[in-house]
Structures are given as structure tokens and as C-alpha cells.
Amino acid sequence: MTQERLSEDTQDKYIVPGLERGLRLLAEFSRRDRTLSAADLARRLKVPRSTVFRLLATLEMMGFVERTDGGRDYRLGMAVLRLGFEYLASLELTELGRPLLDRLRDDIRYPCNLVVRDGRSIVYVAKSVAPTPFSSSVTVGTRLPAHATVLGRVLLEDLTLAELRQLYPEPQLEVFTPSTPRTVEELFEMVQRDRERGVVLQEAFFEASISTIAAPVRDRTCKVVAALGVTIPASRIDPEQLDMMEEKVRDTAGELSRLLDYRPREHGKVVNLYRE
Structure with a gap:
């Protein structure tokens, strides 16, 4: 086994799947796709809709996403903006x-x-x-x-x-x-x-x-x-x-x-x- 392969295996051991999915979910929102539904996100991430609902519930509780007026779709919340501006300010x-x-x-x-x-x-x-x-x-x-x-x-x-x-x-x-x-x-x-x-x-x-x-x-x-x-x-x-x-x-x-x-x-x- 090569050193490169050993490094990949070591890195994989420390990956937190739930955190990875949550970050990938946030990354799906963009200037073009300001709002997305749970069904949209499940299809894009190729994960069950029940998993997406749990991710959205967690992110919504922390302020990283919020529901739009109708309640069916989601958009990025203020917590994401605060993180971004804190980074830029630093x-x-x-x-x-x-x-x-x-x-x-x-x-x-x-x-x-x-x-x-x-x-x-x-x-x-x-x-x-x-x-x-x-x-x-x-x-x-x-x-x-x-x-x-x-x-x-x-x-x-x-x-x-x-x-x-x-x-x-x-x-x-x-x-x-x-x-x-x-x-x-x-x-x-x-x-x-x-x-x-x-x-x-x-x-x-x-x-x-x-x-x-x-x-x-x-x-x-x-x-x-x-x-x-x-x-x-x-x-x-x-x-x-x-x-x-x-x-x-x-x-x-x-x-x-x-x-x-x-x-x-x-x-x-x-x-x-x-x-x-």
C-alpha cells in the first residue's frame, strides 16, 4: 500500500458523514438557486428525503437555513452570512x-x-x-x-x-x-x-x-x-x-x-x- 493510499485511509477515518452531508447541502444554494425544496436537495445529494429533513431541521435550528414564506422551500439563513462576513473581515x-x-x-x-x-x-x-x-x-x-x-x-x-x-x-x-x-x-x-x-x-x-x-x-x-x-x-x-x-x-x-x-x-x- 502506497503512502498516498495510507494517507487517504487515515483521512477517511476522521470524516464525519453527517457533517459532510450538511455542508454539501449548504453548498447547493447559490445565486442561481436561492431557494430549494427538500425534494430538490434529496435528488441533488442522492440521499433519502428523510435524511434531508433531519439535516434541514438541524440547520434551521442553528440559523443556517430558513423556510421561505410558503414554508415548502428553504434558503440560506443569517448564520451563513455571519460566518462569511466574519471570514472576510478577518x-x-x-x-x-x-x-x-x-x-x-x-x-x-x-x-x-x-x-x-x-x-x-x-x-x-x-x-x-x-x-x-x-x-x-x-x-x-x-x-x-x-x-x-x-x-x-x-x-x-x-x-x-x-x-x-x-x-x-x-x-x-x-x-x-x-x-x-x-x-x-x-x-x-x-x-x-x-x-x-x-x-x-x-x-x-x-x-x-x-x-x-x-x-x-x-x-x-x-x-x-x-x-x-x-x-x-x-x-x-x-x-x-x-x-x-x-x-x-x-x-x-x-x-x-x-x-x-x-x-x-x-x-x-x-x-x-x-x-x-
Whole structure:
């Protein structure tokens, strides 16, 4: 028996099935599926409905789910929100980044965001809204596909081609607009061009009416830990104004990186991102 197999067996010994099912149940709720019935959850989790009712009763008692007005369906409760916001508030990244986002928003008068990567998704962890008619529909906690967003491309900059293939093993990537990369190789080439520039401006990459300017935030390990971005209308903006915005986004991301104790590596140390 291999060491890897021994590790899996040891890990399985400590798994609590009821807790695992409860967490999997909570994970079924999303922006698309805000309410679900016990029958829906039983079908998705492939467990008896009686088991789902016991899980829901426990989670409802603790405030993690609540019944909707009709009483038949369920939705996430306030306890989940408290956990999420407590986590976000505990992040040094968001504490340091929020005043910088506010300052950037005041400078350019458009919504500013800070996001992190969770696997194949980006998660918005801080947002600063501008007092203008133009607004973005995303909120703190919103998740979007990393490969199909400008902010996600920035968060993928450190990954090698082999690591990207491991993250996206499918032959074809999900396409959202004509600009979405269709293969891992196409995504990798796009990400490397972004890396060389240090800041990305892309029109209508995820949504037709939205453009994004984004730059990476690095910590003391020199790894990209977040992406800082500005959402602007996809209509034409004066090139000089765009240049100013790019510079401010890049500078703000650099300032946040320095606050996270980022120090650029000495020149001459090159990473082979094409390694297999």
C-alpha cells in the first residue's frame, strides 16, 4: 500500500458523514438557486428525503437555513452570512485594501473591486461603489469563472501550463463571449501577455456592456494573492483617460502589495512557466 493510499485511509477515518452531508447541502444554494425544496436537495445529494429533513431541521435550528414564506422551500439563513462576513473581515487583505479601493473610486469615479481565487472561480471580497449612474451587479461574495473574467486572468498569472491543465482538464473551456479563451493553451498565452504588461484592460470579456481594468496584488511570497480592478462602461472612453485609469489601478495594486510586504525578486530569477 502506497503512502498516498495510507494517507487517504487515515483521512477517511476522521470524516464525519453527517457533517459532510450538511455542508454539501449548504453548498447547493447559490445565486442561481436561492431557494430549494427538500425534494430538490434529496435528488441533488442522492440521499433519502428523510435524511434531508433531519439535516434541514438541524440547520434551521442553528440559523443556517430558513423556510421561505410558503414554508415548502428553504434558503440560506443569517448564520451563513455571519460566518462569511466574519471570514472576510478577518482577512488582512480586505482590511488593508478597502481604504485603497475607496481612494481609487474617488479618483476615477467608477466601481472598484478586490477579488481572490477559489479554484476555478473568483470571489469578490471587497467592493467600493461610485456615486454614478453606471453600476456593477456584483456584490461581495459573488463568484464568477476565473478563465472568463479579466480579474480571473490576473489571478491565474502564476500558474504554469501544466498547472493550468490540471485545473482545466477538459479539452474545451466554457465560452461566455467571443473573447473567452476556448482552450487551456489559448488561456495560458493570454495570461502570459497580461503578466508581461502588469495591468490588463479588456472590453466586453465577460459581459458585452462592461470593460475591466485589473492588476495583480502580491504578498511577501511574491505570489498573486488577489486582483484589484475597476469596472467601466464598454463605450468609448478617451485614450488619455484610459491611460490614467490603467496607471492608477497598477499603482494602487502595487501599493497594496507593498502593504502585504511584497518585495520584487532580484533580477535574473526567471521561472519556467511552460514546464510540464
